[in-house]
Amino acid sequence: MTNVDSGGRAAAEPNTILRATVGSKLHGLNLEATDDTDEMGVCVEPPEYVVGLRKFEQWVYRTQPEGHPSGPKDLDLTIYSLRKWVRLAQGLGLGKAWGWLRHQVRDAHGAARISGD
Numbered sequence: 001m002t003n004v005d006s007g008g009r010a011a012a013e014p015n016t017i018l019r020a021t022v023g024s025k026l027h028g029l030n031l032e033a034t035d036d037t038d039e040m041g042v043c044v045e046p047p048e049y050v051v052g053l054r055k056f057e058q059w060v061y062r063t064q065p066e067g068h069p070s071g072p073k074d075l076d077l078t079i080y081s082l083r084k085w086v087r088l089a090q091g092l093g094l095g096k097a098w099g100w101l102r103h104q105v106r107d108a109h110g111a112a113r114i115s116g117d
Helices: 009-015 082-092 094-104
Strands: 016-022 037-043 058-062 075-081
Touching (some): 009 016, 009 037, 037 082, 075 082
Parallel strands (some): 037 075
Antiparallel strands (some): 058 075
């Protein structure tokens, strides 16, 4: 079995500005013995992507192949370009998007760095 890598890792990984746990672990509903880790992130595309020489909207990485269920040590990761994340956030309403972000950004002591609703 091989990992799923949608391509775009070179644009996403070194330019990621936010990466956080989402899904059942975020809400404390996961079962450690059975559930995978779901993560979402945002990256700033390199200049050649911004000016249109190359295309990048998101990078998807899974430790399990498509069609196979993820298990307790598996990772499902999606890194969105900042431009796509803003489009998605507009669809959700910026209040919900900032609500998600507010819960993700923490300082070294675990305190929220963005406050308010």
